[in-house]
Amino acid sequence: MVDLIAIQIRSGDVIADNLAKIERQISLSRPLIDRPALVVLPECATLFGCGGKVQLQHAEALNDGPVQAFLSALAQRFNLYLVAGTIPLHSPEPERFYAASLVFSPSGECLSQYHKMHLFDVEVNDNTRAYLESKYTHPGKYLARFNSPWGDVGQSVCYDLRFTKMLSAISPVNILVVPSAFTKVTGQAHWHALLKARSIELQSYVVAANQVGVHPDGRETFGHSCIYSPWGELLSLVDTNEGFASAVFDRKQLTEIRRNMPVLSHTQERYEFE
Secondary structure: OOOEEEOOOOOOOOOOHHHHHHHHHHHHOOOOOOOOOEEEOOOOOOOOOOOOHHHHHOOOOOOOOHHHHHHHHHHHOOEHHHHHEEEEOOOOOOOOOOEEEEEOOOOEEEEEEEEOOOOEEEEEEOOOOEHHHHHHHHHOOOOOOEOOEEEEEEEHHHHHOHHHHHHHOOOOEEEEEEEEEEEEEHHHHHHHHHHHHHHHHHOOEEEEOOOOOOOOOOOOOEEEEEEEOOOEEEEEEEEEEEEEEEOOOOOOHHHHHHHHHHHHHHHOOOOOOO
């Protein structure tokens, strides 16, 4: 039975509709629930395509809000370690929110929280043209990982995928999760190359859940949610439709890869010029 699941949906500006989509895809991906699974939702899974100001209006306090309650209940109902994409949480600044990636355990407990560190302030040759995520999003300061039946799981969000120093600092982990809303343009250019590279560098599974399609504000996302093995193999892919990618976690293969090529033990603490 599969252990690892990446959910792909096209989230919009109606929270109830998005929650219904999430529940449907989880139910389709979990016909058997006799043992836990790790499920990853896309970035902004519960609210997207409406601008940062609207997201700010729906920000919740940690462990207090209807969206968190719903996600917690899903984790309990389906026996999940649920990486709930990102949702807006209150930050120290009243005019900005944290893009918080919360992890719910099968008991419904909020097991971990990661606040997106690298904010997408870039220009892209698409309909949106310029992105300024930092206008309404407060950057996080700290790395996060959590323990699971599959070992340590490292957390990242979307644009973080480009920052190797951050991801190296998370290591060692057996799984890296990447909730994302990669644009169509940047996704076509870099999505699979970055995911494959990270799986090889970290010698870990990479579970990447992306948004897909055209959203209410005209933003277009790439889809192609997928799972890579610690050897850089593409194990499962859902391309441009709503759906899910799934794979079996193979602890024996992971152990053999690391034993045969012990990259982690070969890594030096410092690299410097003479």
